[in-house]
Amino acid sequence: MTSLSTKHLLGIKDITLEDINLIFQTADNFKEVINRPIKKVPSLRDVTIANVFFENSTRTKLSFELAEKRLSADVINFSASSSSVKKGESLVDTVSNILAMKVDMVVMRHPNPGAHIHLARHVDCSIINAGDGAHEHPTQALLDAYSLRERVGDLKGLKILIVGDILHSRVALSNVFCLQKLGAEVRVCGPATLIPKHMESLGVKVMLNFEEALKWCDVVNMLRIQMERQDIQYFPTLREYTMQYGLSRELLYKVGKKDIVVMHPGPINRGVEITSDMADSEFSIILDQVENGVAIRMAVLYLLAGDASSN
Amino acid sequence: MDIRTLLDHTALSQTLDRLAYQIYERHLDFEDVALVSLQPRGVELGRRVHERLKKLSGEEMIHHGELDITFYRDDFRRRDGVLVPAKTNLDFSIEGKEIVLIDDVLFTGRTVRSGLDALLDFGRPANVELLVLIDRRYSRELPVQPDYTGRTVDVVKDERVQVEWSENDKNNRVTLFSEQND
Numbered sequence: 001m002t003s004l005s006t007k008h009l010l011g012i013k014d015i016t017l018e019d020i021n022l023i024f025q026t027a028d029n030f031k032e033v034i035n036r037p038i039k040k041v042p043s044l045r046d047v048t049i050a051n052v053f054f055e056n057s058t059r060t061k062l063s064f065e066l067a068e069k070r071l072s073a074d075v076i077n078f079s080a081s082s083s084s085v086k087k088g089e090s091l092v093d094t095v096s097n098i099l100a101m102k103v104d105m106v107v108m109r110h111p112n113p114g115a116h117i118h119l120a121r122h123v124d125c126s127i128i129n130a131g132d133g134a135h136e137h138p139t140q141a142l143l144d145a146y147s148l149r150e151r152v153g154d155l156k157g158l159k160i161l162i163v164g165d166i167l168h169s170r171v172a173l174s175n176v177f178c179l180q181k182l183g184a185e186v187r188v189c190g191p192a193t194l195i196p197k198h199m200e201s202l203g204v205k206v207m208l209n210f211e212e213a214l215k216w217c218d219v220v221n222m223l224r225i226q227m228e229r230q231d232i233q234y235f236p237t238l239r240e241y242t243m244q245y246g247l248s249r250e251l252l253y254k255v256g257k258k259d260i261v262v263m264h265p266g267p268i269n270r271g272v273e274i275t276s277d278m279a280d281s282e283f284s285i286i287l288d289q290v291e292n293g294v295a296i297r298m299a300v301l302y303l304l305a306g307d308a309s310s311n
Numbered sequence: 312m313d314i315r316t317l318l319d320h321t322a323l324s325q326t327l328d329r330l331a332y333q334i335y336e337r338h339l340d341f342e343d344v345a346l347v348s349l350q351p352r353g354v355e356l357g358r359r360v361h362e363r364l365k366k367l368s369g370e371e372m373i374h375h376g377e378l379d380i381t382f383y384r385d386d387f388r389r390r391d392g393v394l395v396p397a398k399t400n401l402d403f404s405i406e407g408k409e410i411v412l413i414d415d416v417l418f419t420g421r422t423v424r425s426g427l428d429a430l431l432d433f434g435r436p437a438n439v440e441l442l443v444l445i446d447r448r449y450s451r452e453l454p455v456q457p458d459y460t461g462r463t464v465d466v467v468k469d470e471r472v473q474v475e476w477s478e479n480d481k482n483n484r485v486t487l488f489s490e491q492n493d
Contacts, residue, residue: 003392022395029379029396038432041382071382302382306393 004303008127010116011136012177020181024146026299027292034070034294044073047305050098052108053130054080054115059266059290060130060140064107067297073305076103091115092122099125105305108132126304134168134229140265141174143296145182147289148219151261156183161213163245164223164273167194168230171223171265176204189213190245193234210245215255221263222247222273238272248275261285317445317472318462318485326461327356330442331363333459334411343437345374345408349426350381350397353414355476356444360413374408376401383425399429406434411459415474417443420455445472445485 004019012020033041049068053061061077068075078098089097095106105126108116113135120127131137149155160179166172166188179186180203187205188195199206207213214220225241235241252260262274262283270276279286318326338344346364348357354377361375381396412426423441430439444461450468462485466472470489477483 002395025395029381029398032399033382036433040432042428043382043387046388303393306387 003306007304008116008120008129009138009300009304010120010127010129012138012141012174012181013136015138017181020142020145020178023142023296023299023303024149026303027146027295030070030298030302031292031295033298034291040070040072042072043302044068044071044305047071047104048074048076048102049105049107049301050076050078050103051130052078052095052098052106054108054110055131057109057130059293060109060137063290063293064128064130064139064297067294067301068107070294071298071301073301091119095119095123099123105301128300128304131170134170134173136174136177137170138174138178139293139297139300140171141178142300143289143293144171144175144221144263144265145178146296147285147292148261148263149182150288150292151285152218154183155179158184158219159217160184160186160219160221161189161207161217162186162221162223163189163210163213163247165194165225165230165234166190166199166223167196167234168226169223175221176202187213187216191235191241211251211255214247214251214257214260217260219261219263220247221265223265224267224269224273242272246271246273246275247278249277249281252278259283263289266290313489315487315489316484317464317487320481320483323483323485326444327359327363330444330459330461331360331367334360334364334442335367337440338409341368341370341373343408344411345376345403345405346411346413347376347378347401347405347426347430348413349422350377350379350399352416352474356415356474357413359480360442374403376403378426378429380422380425380429383429385421385425401433404434405430405436408436410436410439411442412439413442415443416445416447416472417441417455417457418447418450418472420451420453423455424453444474447472 002022004022005016006014033039051061051064065075107128107130109130110132113133115132116127116129129136129138162172162175176186187207188199189207189210192208195206260283262278264274264286268274268279270279346357346361348354357375361373365373377398377400379397379399381394414422440458442459443457446457446460446463448463448465466487470487472487474485475483
């Protein structure tokens with residue numbers, strides 16, 4: 001009998017290596033479940049989960065909802081555009097109102113970093129972070145590391161490069177925490193304007209030259225340029241960005257790389273950060289990441305919901 | 312603590328032989344028969360019955376799978392901590408098969424209930440039988456009865472039956488523990 005060390009999943013930063021391994025071990029079982037003829041188990045049949053999204057999301061929301069339904073939980077969806085948030089209600093009030101209807105867990109995405117931590121202090125239920133601003137996106141980092149582990153085995157000593165818009169990316173930060181806990185070495189690469197200031201303080205080396213960085217790494221995680229978050233011009237043109245930081249087969253051969261693992265958290269902008277050919281190549285584990293997302297989220301929900309002592 | 316041996320190594324071995332014979336007697340043709348052991352404790356028993364049955368029938372291919380029931384338990388969220396699941400390993404279709412469900416000790420019947428639910432999620436078997444090594448009588452909370460029984464015992468609630476399998480198969484035994492209240 002084991003449990004996670006935490007009641008909430010707010011970020012990778014607060015969980016331990018044992019937690020990560022327990023989630024992976026449980027996800028192995030759920031991966032087997034979702035490949036059965038009947039892809040559903042009754043574990044959470046008396047649990048109600050609210051998916052509260054204050055920011056748009058397609059795949060994360062879909063993946064969470066699928067995970068919840070495959071665990072037989074009751075699901076309610078809530079998005080900010082159709083709610084009383086527009087009428088001036090505070091976050092704690094909104095969530096307290098949902099909880100008053102006997103909801104057991106909340107999966108939340110919010111544009112403000114730390115919104116979940118604030119909420120966890122004020123309401124009494126398990127909260128799962130599905131992305132808070134440019135802060136953390138823990139389930140994405142877990143599914144990334146899980147998919148990587150599936151492809152290459154132990155991550156200890158593995159060299160992983162995260163490329164692109166690090167400044168606006170919650171995926172990058174969660175990935176750094178998660179991969180470092182698993183013993184991998186992480187570096188980031190991108191235009192200097194899109195690298196946050198204190199990256200080095202996390203033990204993450206910044207590389208500005210993509211070709212050199214590519215030579216160094218075993219795994220490359222290509223992030224999307226988040227145009228919707230860019231309030232000012234961070235680089236001259238997309239075309240120039242693609243020429244400097246776009247991943248293509250030609251570039252791979254040019255730096256003399258025969259083997260590499262290519263990851264992408266989606267959505268992909270084909271022809272910008274990665275060529276269509278590379279996204280569909282034998283190096284890519286992009287679709288494995290999507291498949292594993294459901295198994296990882298099932299594992300997190302199962303482990304957080306199951307501990308009666310924390311209810 | 313009081314320890315009593317219910318089945319020593321020889322008696323246990325004979326019981327396993329008899330169980331295999333009983334399955335053999337009832338089925339004869341093994342093409343559509345599959346043994347399914349419940350994780351975690353039915354697996355060691357299932358493996359031994361499976362070995363004996365193969366020898367007895369001369370059939371090389373008798374299906375044997377392992378089924379984990381963790382996600383089907385009815386005490387989820389009603390106990391401290393979470394149970395970590397074990398592997399499910401059913402590499403054959405159970406559709407139309409005659410299934411022998413195997414577990415070591417039948418007590419409240421709740422594990423078997425979960426096992427049936429888990430099993431039926433894989434398809435519709437022709438029928439399902441239950442084999443247990445130890446049947447603890449008068450302790451059932453659900454109407455479940457075994458078709459093949461190793462030994463029937465009457466034990467009170469605070470006594471515990473333990474089946475031990477040794478690695479080289481030389482010192483298997485079934486014991487009864489009773490916790491004395493001081």
